[in-house]
Amino acid sequence: MKENGPTFYPYEGNIWGKRPLLLKYPVFWQGEDETYTYYKGKKIWCRFRAFVGIIVEQDRRSPHRYFTDAFHVEQDEVFVDVGAAEGMISLDCIDKVKKAYLIEGNAERWKSPLEKTFLPYKDKTKIIYKYAADHCDEENVSLDELLKDDMEAKGIMIKMDVEGCESDVLQGAESLLQRDNVRFVICTYHRDGDEEKFQQFFEERGYQTEFSDGYMWVPLFSEKAPYLKKGVLRAWKNTQPL
Numbered sequence: 131m132k133e134n135g136p137t138f139y140p141y142e143g144n145i146w147g148k149r150p151l152l153l154k155y156p157v158f159w160q161g162e163d164e165t166y167t168y169y170k171g172k173k174i175w176c177r178f179r180a181f182v183g184i185i186v187e188q189d190r191r192s193p194h195r196y197f198t199d200a201f202h203v204e205q206d207e208v209f210v211d212v213g214a215a216e217g218m219i220s221l222d223c224i225d226k227v228k229k230a231y232l233i234e235g236n237a238e239r240w241k242s243p244l245e246k247t248f249l250p251y252k253d254k255t256k257i258i259y260k261y262a263a264d265h266c267d268e269e270n271v272s273l274d275e276l277l278k279d280d281m282e283a284k285g286i287m288i289k290m291d292v293e294g295c296e297s298d299v300l301q302g303a304e305s306l307l308q309r310d311n312v313r314f315v316i317c318t319y320h321r322d323g324d325e326e327k328f329q330q331f332f333e334e335r336g337y338q339t340e341f342s343d344g345y346m347w348v349p350l351f352s353e354k355a356p357y358l359k360k361g362v363l364r365a366w367k368n369t370q371p372l
Contacts, residue, residue, distance in 0.1 A: 140347050141191040155181065164242070169218060175243035176216035184218050193344035193361040196289055196315045201340075201364050203227060207285035210273065212262045212299060213292040217244050224251050228283065231276060235261035235269070262292060264301035272302030281305070286312045294320035294351075300331065307335055313366040319348045319359040332365040339365045 137144055155167045157178045166175045174181065187194045196219065203209050203223040211220045214232035217240075224230060232248070234240050237259035248255045263270035273288065280286060286309070290296055296316055306312055314332070318324040318341075329339050342362040349357040 136347070138346050138348060139186055139189075139192045139194060141189070141193065141344055143191060144186060144189075155185070166246070169221060172221055172224075173247065174216065174218060174221055175246040176218070180216055181218065184216070188219075191344070193342050193346045194317075195342050196362055198364075201313075201315075201366070203287045204285055207287055208277070208280050208283045210277070210286065210288045212273075212288060212290040214244065214257070215240060217247055219289055220255070221247060224248075224255070227254065229280070230255045232257045233262045233271065233276075234259060261295070262290075262299045262302070263295070264298050273299065274303055274305045277306060281309060283311065288312065288314045288316075290314065290316040292317075296320070296324070296328070310367050313364070315362055315364050317361065318363045319346050319361050320351050322351075322353055325360045325363070328363050332363070337365040337367055339363055 157165050159165055165178050166173050205226045206228045208229045209227045210231045212233045214234040220230045220232050244257050260271045266272050266275050318328050332339050341360045345358040346361040348359050
């Protein structure tokens with residue numbers, strides 16, 4: 131914090147705004163306000179500042195890191211990106227998955243870049259411009275309904291970052307939660323008490339859990355100083371991350 135100023139991700143070596151990062155990911159322009167860069171050899175369309183934020187967020191040392199060397203998307207699994215935004219998390223595992231669902235309610239902001247980024251992978255991706263919720267209608271979709279034909283898949287990985295609506299999404303996944311082939315990685319910092327609530331929620335349903343390392347500094351999402359919270363909870367039944 132002393133070296134880099136206030137940051138959501140107070141880990142040593144945070145590279146937000148550092149020139150080497152900007153040189154590693156050059157920005158290409160097409161049109162007035164559309165940009166793309168390359169991530170692990172794949173073209174990704176996005177707002178560059180948002181892209182840099184994800185790079186910093188998913189660093190191995192970051193408290194917001196979804197996956198580890200032992201807990202990650204496996205070959206031929208189904209991946210569900212709940213709160214997909216620019217889709218970088220899905221893009222990172224697109225070569226190995228059997229199918230990827232990207233759920234993103236903010237179509238106005240993200241539809242154009244998502245469609246361009248995943249055009250080469252349209253045979254194995256489905257982008258749903260709705261909000262993940264506990265019911266289905268014109269604007270919402272539940273995980274149980276979305277995945278009703280995928281329940282027998284080799285494995286299903288659910289990544290969930292929906293700005294405090296995680297509880298509603300879980301309420302729409304009652305059938306999914308009963309399966310043994312499903313794993314979850316879910317943000318726990320948007321609302322006070324989410325860390326304990328979600329850990330208890332999963333463990334009561336027979337899941338093992340672990341938190342990401344470190345703490346996030348989230349004054350926007352917390353009422354009490356020092357505003358430190360666990361960023362991500364991982365939950366599993368039949369896989370062993372350690």
